Amino acid sequence: MSAAAPPAAPPHRHVRTAALMGTVASAHVLTATASPDPAVAARIAAAQGAALDELHELDALFSPFRTDSQISRLRDGVLHPEDADPRILEVGEACVRLASDSGRRFDANRQGWFDPTGYVKGWAVERAASRHLAPLLVEGGVIAVGLSAGGDMQLLTAPDADWTWNVGIADPLRPGALRATVPLRDGAVATSGPAERGAHIVDPRTGSAVVDAPTATVIAERLSDADAWATIAVVAGFDDLAWLRAAPDCSGMLIAPDGRIRRWAHGVEVAVADELALLR
Numbered sequence: 001m002s003a004a005a006p007p008a009a010p011p012h013r014h015v016r017t018a019a020l021m022g023t024v025a026s027a028h029v030l031t032a033t034a035s036p037d038p039a040v041a042a043r044i045a046a047a048q049g050a051a052l053d054e055l056h057e058l059d060a061l062f063s064p065f066r067t068d069s070q071i072s073r074l075r076d077g078v079l080h081p082e083d084a085d086p087r088i089l090e091v092g093e094a095c096v097r098l099a100s101d102s103g104r105r106f107d108a109n110r111q112g113w114f115d116p117t118g119y120v121k122g123w124a125v126e127r128a129a130s131r132h133l134a135p136l137l138v139e140g141g142v143i144a145v146g147l148s149a150g151g152d153m154q155l156l157t158a159p160d161a162d163w164t165w166n167v168g169i170a171d172p173l174r175p176g177a178l179r180a181t182v183p184l185r186d187g188a189v190a191t192s193g194p195a196e197r198g199a200h201i202v203d204p205r206t207g208s209a210v211v212d213a214p215t216a217t218v219i220a221e222r223l224s225d226a227d228a229w230a231t232i233a234v235v236a237g238f239d240d241l242a243w244l245r246a247a248p249d250c251s252g253m254l255i256a257p258d259g260r261i262r263r264w265a266h267g268v269e270v271a272v273a274d275e276l277a278l279l280r
Helices: 038-062 070-075 086-101 117-138 223-236
Strands: 012-020 023-031 142-149 152-157 165-170 178-184 187-192 215-220 250-255 261-265 268-270
Touching: 012 038, 023 038, 023 117, 038 070, 038 086, 038 117, 038 142, 070 086, 086 117, 086 223, 117 142, 117 152, 117 187, 117 223, 152 165, 152 223, 165 187, 178 187, 187 223, 215 223, 223 250
Parallel strands: none
Antiparallel strands: 012 023, 023 142, 142 152, 152 187, 165 178, 187 215, 215 250, 250 261, 261 268
């Protein structure tokens, strides 16, 4: 009788963090060994730095809280739209589509000016991960990469790697506890709701903060979609899943303030026999 093969050693995680966008962003690279080839290690460090630098750049461009950002200068009338960075037009066009698709549960036009806050963080993280971290997956010994900001994350795994990310979904009713774990090789996870910042999400149809808002977690291919539609789900409320018909292919769950759960997979609501078995 042959002996069982020893379990594979866990990958080594290289992490760089930065404070930005009002939260903490982190760039993760998983490698087969703790000390990859020096040339590969240098490219890993450079890619992580470039990803975080791009997030800093996009924050400076889009933040409505910075008087020198182009978004603020457009709002104040000191920058003409035709002179703005083309990435603002790209985000603006995406926000227009979201407003239409969501039945105005999402709208970046706020009090007569453009504020893409509900979209741009997920878009920025997705963009930086694709441009700077994804190319590392062809490097020898690199297993997976991920970029997150405020807990919302874009994750990628090398095609030949035996690796699955296990993403914990926080329980909004029990701080520090997990409600579920989502296995994911490639994709994005975003959570929106009042647990961290209180009733801060505004329903653009009324102009008022959402009262008794649920917490929404959305899993999609792209973080720009997951982040935006998590916010849309919160605005819609626990009892309204009509928006699923217009959403991209996604899965997720809603947790009501009283603990009730609704979940869906690939745009279709599914029953939950065991609340803790979400997406297993």
